[in-house]
Amino acid sequence: MTTSVNHAAEIERQLLAFVEKHTKKTWTPDDDFFAAGAVSSMFAMQLVVFIESTFDVEVSGDDLVIDNFRTVGSMTSLVSRLRGE
């Protein structure tokens, strides 16, 4: 259990670092960067590529929806689920 929490925290940390590097802004895990107009939908694709290459998962089918990529929190949940954690 503890391990899984730490995993989620580590996933969240890496996702936040990626998003902040690319938007040059600071975000909380619940901020919706698409609603904030900080990025275009093309950025969602960069997130997909980053997630797949960093966490060794494949995002496909019904998971390929923009709602999964709106916040660092939603992406962390997605990655945790795809890794079966």
Added chain:
Amino acid sequence: MNHRIGVLGAGVMGAAIATLAIGHGVPVVLVDVDEDTLAKARKEVRQQLKLARLMGKLPRTGEAELVTTTDYADLADVTSVIEAVTEKPELKAKVLAEVSGVVRPGTVIVSNTSAIPVDEMADSVARPEDLCAIHFMNPPYLIRAVEVIRGPRTGDETMSRVTDLLAALDRDGVVVGDGPGFVINRILQRSINEAARIVEEGRATPEAVDAAFEGCLGHRTGPLATADLIGLDNVVDSLRVLHDRTGDRGYEPCDLLVAKVAAGDFGRKTGRGFYEHGGAL
């Protein structure tokens, strides 16, 4: 009918057209002379499928097969061919002649040329009635409308097959007549050249030029951001095609465009053009 498309050239447009087709369940044979380009295109197609699905622009599942090959003989059983090689008239002529010798008569041959008249390319193929042009926008899997060009020698049967093909690809065709640059690029390439000339003169920055077109005229993307998306190499090639065929000095690529291409700054595909790309898009 069951479509099976041969796509010639695995560059930006060829790969993206392959994405559009297989995403709509139409199998593709993608041909290029270079194995590395094909390997890169396979990766790009996978990513573009995801992007288009993420944006709700392609069916979420069920793509058709993508075959990549360096052998024209693999095109023998396709129902149509879309040529998307570099915008060099002599290269297009060579490729079109070659493919025309491989496919069955009645197979539609489509050129995705930016500016070369259909009737000029028709001289290179065995059956001019089978040839027409479809000018896909970049990226074709996100932009529904395409410019369809009927040459003077294009047959009715070809036009009807093209209509059928575009329906299978879920694209809307706007049919126009033949001539250098057709409709869009006769106007757009001149605008881009003029916009670049304005930047060259120092009258305005790229940001200011685009902001004026976007804010004042309501264009979704200004001419220079559009140029970066198209690829400045393709812009210069298209301008040369237009200049050579019309003699109109307005199409002579301006120094700034030529210098950017010479420096390898092609726009989005190389990370730099009139703008820097690569961060948040």
